[in-house]
Amino acid sequence: MAHRAPSGQPLKVKMILPALTEATSPLFRPVKYSLFPPLGLATLAGYLNEHDQVTLEDEHVERVRLDDEPDLVVIQAYITSAYRAYELADHYRRRGAYVCLGGLHVTSLPDEAAMHADSIFLGPDEDTWPQFLADFRRGEPKPRYQSTIRSLTELPNIRRDLIKRHLYLVPNSIVVTRGCPHHCDFCYKDAFFAGGSSFYTQTVDAALAEIDRLPGRHLYFLDDHLFGNRRFAEALFDAMLGMGRLWQAAATVNSVLRPDLLEKAADAGLRSLFVGFETLSTSNLQQHGKRQNLNRDYALAIQRIHDAGVMINGSFVFGMDDDDSSVFGRTVDWAVKQGIETSTFHIMTPYPSTGLYQQIEQQGRLLHRDWNRYDTRHTVYRPAKMSPEALEQGYWNSYREFYTWRNILSAAGTKSTLSSRARHAAYSAGWKKFEGLWNLAIRLKQISQMRPLLENVLSGLGTVIPNNKARRPTIDEPCEIAIPQSPAAVRAR
Numbered sequence: 001m002a003h004r005a006p007s008g009q010p011l012k013v014k015m016i017l018p019a020l021t022e023a024t025s026p027l028f029r030p031v032k033y034s035l036f037p038p039l040g041l042a043t044l045a046g047y048l049n050e051h052d053q054v055t056l057e058d059e060h061v062e063r064v065r066l067d068d069e070p071d072l073v074v075i076q077a078y079i080t081s082a083y084r085a086y087e088l089a090d091h092y093r094r095r096g097a098y099v100c101l102g103g104l105h106v107t108s109l110p111d112e113a114a115m116h117a118d119s120i121f122l123g124p125d126e127d128t129w130p131q132f133l134a135d136f137r138r139g140e141p142k143p144r145y146q147s148t149i150r151s152l153t154e155l156p157n158i159r160r161d162l163i164k165r166h167l168y169l170v171p172n173s174i175v176v177t178r179g180c181p182h183h184c185d186f187c188y189k190d191a192f193f194a195g196g197s198s199f200y201t202q203t204v205d206a207a208l209a210e211i212d213r214l215p216g217r218h219l220y221f222l223d224d225h226l227f228g229n230r231r232f233a234e235a236l237f238d239a240m241l242g243m244g245r246l247w248q249a250a251a252t253v254n255s256v257l258r259p260d261l262l263e264k265a266a267d268a269g270l271r272s273l274f275v276g277f278e279t280l281s282t283s284n285l286q287q288h289g290k291r292q293n294l295n296r297d298y299a300l301a302i303q304r305i306h307d308a309g310v311m312i313n314g315s316f317v318f319g320m321d322d323d324d325s326s327v328f329g330r331t332v333d334w335a336v337k338q339g340i341e342t343s344t345f346h347i348m349t350p351y352p353s354t355g356l357y358q359q360i361e362q363q364g365r366l367l368h369r370d371w372n373r374y375d376t377r378h379t380v381y382r383p384a385k386m387s388p389e390a391l392e393q394g395y396w397n398s399y400r401e402f403y404t405w406r407n408i409l410s411a412a413g414t415k416s417t418l419s420s421r422a423r424h425a426a427y428s429a430g431w432k433k434f435e436g437l438w439n440l441a442i443r444l445k446q447i448s449q450m451r452p453l454l455e456n457v458l459s460g461l462g463t464v465i466p467n468n469k470a471r472r473p474t475i476d477e478p479c480e481i482a483i484p485q486s487p488a489a490v491r492a493r
């Protein structure tokens with residue numbers, strides 16, 4: 001029997017972000033696991049009382065202590081860290097702690113997670129987490145909480161004091177919206193936000209206050225689609241003008257084609273944008289519900305982003321049904337010709353509870369359910385036009401090819417000024433050509449020393465990167481998505 005909160009006493013709470021095996025390797029640690037702190041858990045910690053004792057451990061950057069005796073253990077599970085999350089949950093339940101499991105994978109497969117927890121949480125939990133804490137303190141916690149009320153207006157301050165900033169390259173990660181207005185069938189988001197709104201924002205004032213709390217210059221917005229609510233985004237970017245921030249974010253192809261929003265973002269300090277191109281095939285886009293990309297002029301979108309002085313991290317998914325083994329070479333060549341600075345390739349991965357998963361499962365094409373390998377680097381289903389092995393091989397070749405010196409320099413050569421070319425080459429090569437150096441910096445716990453370098457490259461190596469000169473689309477394209485009338489959107493008008 002797990003123990004309960006001693007009534008009226010402060011709680012001893014332990015929060016853990018478990019890591020997938022690769023991230024804890026004693027030999028080599030890719031820099032991506034030392035980029036961002038556990039923002040979700042730091043957000044949940046904000047709901048605790050000031051007298052509660054809380055520790056936050058991120059296994060991607062530190063060893064989790066296992067000999068302690070917290071009252072309450074809070075674990076976040078992504079698909080690739082689910083087994084590790086269950087292992088840690090079982091360990092702490094054996095030690096008598098009350099264990100809560102939540103996050104994306106728990107929401108996808110609640111019955112699986114429930115075998116390892118005292119309480120499980122489905123969805124983003126801004127409503128259910130405070131409700132649970134009150135239940136727990138009263139000694140009446142429930143086994144399952146499903147979030148339905150979606151609002152960020154009551155969000156307490158994120159407990160950033162719990163984040164060990166020196167262990168991350170980008171400690172200033174920030175999220176000012178939740179979800180996304182679109183519905184791609186391979187994405188986590190429809191299942192995660194089921195039962196309530198799937199796209200909502202903070203108030204602009206609250207977002208600005210959060211930005212103000214972040215020290216230094218560089219920010220990384222982890223929002224799925226920062227441009228998704230135009231009114232909110234516009235008001236935010238206007239207010240960020242003159243704050244001297246340098247930031248990165250993600251947005252869709254269609255949103256950057258809309259006049260002015262991109263330019264406002266660039267004026268406010270946007271220097272690199274993650275864009276989900278996903279595939280160059282119209283049939284693939286149609287099949288996976290990526291309607292916001294359909295019939296969009298990718299080349300124009302890229303040109304606009306570059307003209308605004310913003311670099312691109314292009315995201316591409318391989319293995320959709322229209323892809324044969326020529327897809328890898330074609331995609332890499334296209335990305336290089338377009339002068340895309342960095343590319344992130346993925347093997348299509350059907351996450352449980354997504355539309356894609358249901359379809360692949362019904363077709364009998366799933367190869368296994370070993371969640372450790374659902375990491376977008378392994379083929380976990382039978383592709384339509386190539387073998388699973390050819391898909392993995394092509395995926396790795398694409399990374400190798402895109403980041404050859406020849407291709408880095410060739411893509412950089414598409415830029416019109418010397419400074420843009422230098423920035424492109426430095427940024428692109430910086431991530432993939434110096435992995436040994438990143439690994440060393442991580443081992444020596446000196447990763448934060450690299451931040452000024454990142455800022456310097458983003459800001460154009462000391463030169464002025466032209467912005468606000470982006471080419472406007474010739475037609476004033478209507479926004480084809482419904483903009484939700486959240487309280488923030490209304491206030492932002």
Ligand code: B12
Pocket residue numbers: 017018019020023032033034035036037038039040041043044074075076077078079080081100101102103104105108121123124125126129175187188222223224351374375376377
């Ligand atoms: C930042 C990020 C990373 C970072 C760091 C993760 C970190 N430090 O948290 C890095 C770069 C390491 C990373 C790596 C990967 N990632 Co990632 N990542 C993200 C991203 C962009 C943002 C996560 C975030 O901070 N969100 C903001 C915070 C506030 O929300 P949150 O974390 O979800 O937490 C809230 C709720 O979930 C809930 N909650 C969470 N845990 C718990 C626990 C309890 C008890 C309760 C009550 C509530 C609760 O409350 C929190 C506050 O509201 C998401 C996309 C997304 N929008 O979620 C993808 C995402 C999570 N990543 C994903 C994937 C696939 C990966 C990789 C496998 C990809 C790859 N090929 O490298 C790897 C491996 C991940 C791993 N470690 O196992 C998928 C996960 C799919 C899934 N079903 O699990 C996502 C959803 C991207 C996508 N669209 O597919 N990732």
Ligand code: SF4
Pocket residue numbers: 179180181182183184187188189224225252276
């Ligand atoms: S646009 Fe991106 S975040 Fe939105 S549903 Fe599609 S894949 Fe998910």
